[in-house]
Amino acid sequence: MKKVIGLAVAACLLMVVVMIGILHPAYAPSPALVLGNEEIQGAAVQPVPFAEIAYIDEAPPAEAAGNPVxxxxxxxxxxxxxxxxxxxxxxxxxxxxxxxxxxxxxxxxxxxxxxxxxxxxxxxxxxxxxxxxxxxxxxxxxxxxxxxxxxxxxxxxxxxxxxxxxxxxxxxxxxxxxxxxxxxxxxxxxxxxxxxx
The missing domain is CATH 3.40.33.10 (CAP)
Incomplete structure (x- = not known):
């Protein structure tokens, strides 16, 4: 029974490590490398949520259909x-x-x-x-x-x-x-x- 629990814990830890690697890869460049340390100090680096990006890039159907606004x-x-x-x-x-x-x-x-x-x-x-x-x-x-x-x-x-x-x-x-x-x-x-x- 202890072996089964030990294997389950090891599998869970492995999954956590894999998910962290997927969500934040170790090879992703840091903002300091891309912008340089001087630019980072004065800039607030904030990611834009995906939904906002998708909404900004789409042309609203109302305009395409010729509605006034x-x-x-x-x-x-x-x-x-x-x-x-x-x-x-x-x-x-x-x-x-x-x-x-x-x-x-x-x-x-x-x-x-x-x-x-x-x-x-x-x-x-x-x-x-x-x-x-x-x-x-x-x-x-x-x-x-x-x-x-x-x-x-x-x-x-x-x-x-x-x-x-x-x-x-x-x-x-x-x-x-x-x-x-x-x-x-x-x-x-x-x-x-x-x-x-």
Whole structure:
């Protein structure tokens, strides 16, 4: 039995050494060799995450399709759909109230004067802005909460449903203008990951 445990431990250690070698090869040049020690002292060397590189290099389909403006719904009224609760508090402050979602018990909803932010565990799941807020801010650009305003900015909606119309940006974030039941009157605009609906 001791031999089996010893072999298992040795195999695990070997796997750790192999993984370290794969993730950070010993032959990779250090920044000091590439830039020189003088340049390193004044420069902050930070790797760029792969997702950012891929996003920067891609031409957004909205521009290719001839829509007036490229869409980006990843940051709404100061909240990013990638944020955790701590980042939301840092960016927009403490919510007026917090409650469990009426339909999904695993969701927590933080209510602010001009919007609601839904969370699953610690991550933002959606941002909902009521029509009464009049405008929504997307990366510093203010946009009215009307179908006409959105059509003027982004072209015709990409999808239509009984309860509203919407758009999906190149990164997979969706924006949906929800209608009052049986009408075309906008009641809110919600932002979420496109694969949720």
């Amino acid at each position: 490229a869409m980006d719904f990843s940051k709404v009224n100061g909240v990013s759909l990638d944020d955790g609760k701590e980042q939301v508090v840092t960016n927009i402050g403490i919510p007026d109230s917090s409650s469990k979602d009426e339909l999904f018990e695993e969701q927590t909803v933080w209510s602010y004067a001009d919007m609601k932010v839904g969370f699953i565990e610690n991550k933002v799941d959606y941002v909902s802005i009521p029509k009464d807020a009049k405008v929504v801010e997307l990366h510093g650009t203010k946009l009215p909460i009307t179908v006409e305003g959105w059509t003027e900015k982004f072209g015709e909606p990409m999808f239509k449903a009984e309860d509203g119309v919407g758009y999906v940006d190149p990164r997979g974030f969706a924006a949906k203008l929800f209608f009052k039941e049986g009408t075309n009157q906008v009641v809110s605009v919600d932002f979420f990951w496109a694969d949720q609906q």
